[in-house]
Amino acid sequence: MTTSSAGAQARLLLLVAVLFLSYLCVAIPLPVVPVQVTDGLGLGNLQAGLAVGIAFLATILTRGPAGRISDRAGAKIAVARGLALYAAGALVSLLAGLTSLAPITAFAVLIAGRLLVGLGESLVGVGVVAWGIGITGPARAGRVLALVGAAIYGALGLGGPLGLLLMEHAGFMGAMAVAALLPCLGLIAVAAMPGVAPHPDAARPSFLSVMGQIWRHGLIVCLQGIGFAAIGAFFVLLFLNRGWAHAGLGLAAFGAGFVLVRILFGHLPDRLGGLPVATASLAVEAAGQVLIWAAPMPELALAGAFLTGLGCSMVFPAMGREVVHLVPPHLRGTALGGFSAFQDLAYGLTGPLAGLLADRAGYGPVFLIGGCAAGAGVLIALWLRRARHRTVAA
Numbered sequence: 053m054t055t056s057s058a059g060a061q062a063r064l065l066l067l068v069a070v071l072f073l074s075y076l077c078v079a080i081p082l083p084v085v086p087v088q089v090t091d092g093l094g095l096g097n098l099q100a101g102l103a104v105g106i107a108f109l110a111t112i113l114t115r116g117p118a119g120r121i122s123d124r125a126g127a128k129i130a131v132a133r134g135l136a137l138y139a140a141g142a143l144v145s146l147l148a149g150l151t152s153l154a155p156i157t158a159f160a161v162l163i164a165g166r167l168l169v170g171l172g173e174s175l176v177g178v179g180v181v182a183w184g185i186g187i188t189g190p191a192r193a194g195r196v197l198a199l200v201g202a203a204i205y206g207a208l209g210l211g212g213p214l215g216l217l218l219m220e221h222a223g224f225m226g227a228m229a230v231a232a233l234l235p236c237l238g239l240i241a242v243a244a245m246p247g248v249a250p251h252p253d254a255a256r257p258s259f260l261s262v263m264g265q266i267w268r269h270g271l272i273v274c275l276q277g278i279g280f281a282a283i284g285a286f287f288v289l290l291f292l293n294r295g296w297a298h299a300g301l302g303l304a305a306f307g308a309g310f311v312l313v314r315i316l317f318g319h320l321p322d323r324l325g326g327l328p329v330a331t332a333s334l335a336v337e338a339a340g341q342v343l344i345w346a347a348p349m350p351e352l353a354l355a356g357a358f359l360t361g362l363g364c365s366m367v368f369p370a371m372g373r374e375v376v377h378l379v380p381p382h383l384r385g386t387a388l389g390g391f392s393a394f395q396d397l398a399y400g401l402t403g404p405l406a407g408l409l410a411d412r413a414g415y416g417p418v419f420l421i422g423g424c425a426a427g428a429g430v431l432i433a434l435w436l437r438r439a440r441h442r443t444v445a446a
Contacts, residue, residue: 197368275425341356
């Protein structure tokens with residue numbers, strides 16, 4: 053490894069470490085917010101799902117602008133703005149724990165905080181990926197996306213039990229205070245890191261034109277994301293409803309499987325191509341979701357969460373690698389922003405829609421829907437592979 057490549061790798065790893073630390077601001081509230089809404093505020097599953105999903109919906113609506121900021125102003129600026137919004141969102145969410153507020157008022161405050169977190173995620177997610185690919189070059193895009201995902205889902209795996217632990221010992225407001233502190237530490241760390249050159253003057257087609265090139269790959273990621281969103285919003289409530297212990301281990305099991313695959317097999321999309329990797333991964337995810345749905349005991353449900361993590365792990369970097377190679381460098385942030393929005397769409401819609409389903413049919417069927425969605429992703433990936441083979445043959 054040359055000195056320059058070693059330096060680039062060191063900067064990438066530092067950036068990934070910052071992402072891991074700051075993303076705990078997103079991860080800590082995931083199991084905490086539904087419990088606060090249902091137990092603390094006395095509201096229903098629909099409101100609990102909405103409080104989780106609204107952040108992801110905000111992210112969907114701002115992925116395009118975030119990508120343009122990253123392309124034109126620079127990825128470092130996008131990341132810094134996103135980290136500041138993370139901290140602001142956690143602080144506003146903290147206010148929802150004030151006992152002097154009426155439940156509906158506290159819920160409205162919580163929604164405002166979650167929206168700010170969603171805006172921050174839009175900027176941080178696009179900015180970190182564009183920054184990482186700018187550091188290493190597009191030939192290693194799959195590896196960059198794998199490391200970024202390992203940081204995100206590692207944080208999600210740690211943030212689940214950490215959030216519940218903080219809530220138990222420091223209450224909802226204490227958990228949100230810790231969530232607000234972590235992105236501030238990330239801001240300090242990125243301040244001294246060199247950015248990558250933006251492309252302020254390059255000609256740009258419309259956002260819809262870019263989306264027309266990538267929407268099929270994004271749809272696969274959307275279908276994959278439903279399984280994770282189901283675990284994030286309803287795994288804890290499933291365990292509490294059935295009287296099972298260790299509810300906080302669901303996200304930890306998911307995160308363990310996710311990170312294990314990213315560490316051991318993060319190079320596979322660059323080596324084998326994105327579509328074959330995504331096809332196998334989605335099949336594993338489908339099996340994990342069905343296992344949670346059918347589980348008669350908590351151990352099998354946790355095994356299903358672990359399998360879901362194994363399956364979800366490589367879908368985003370596999371499809372992201374395909375997207376990076378479909379567009380020129382000056383559109384990379386915009387394309388990745390639009391691509392990421394499909395995953396956010398899954399996260400944003402699954403919470404409230406699955407909440408409605410849980411109110412009528414219980415929590416188990418939520419995970420059956422996640423398994424069916426992953427199975428549909430397998431079919432689309434196989435169709436894209438067949439279409440590519442026909443194009444090459446022609």
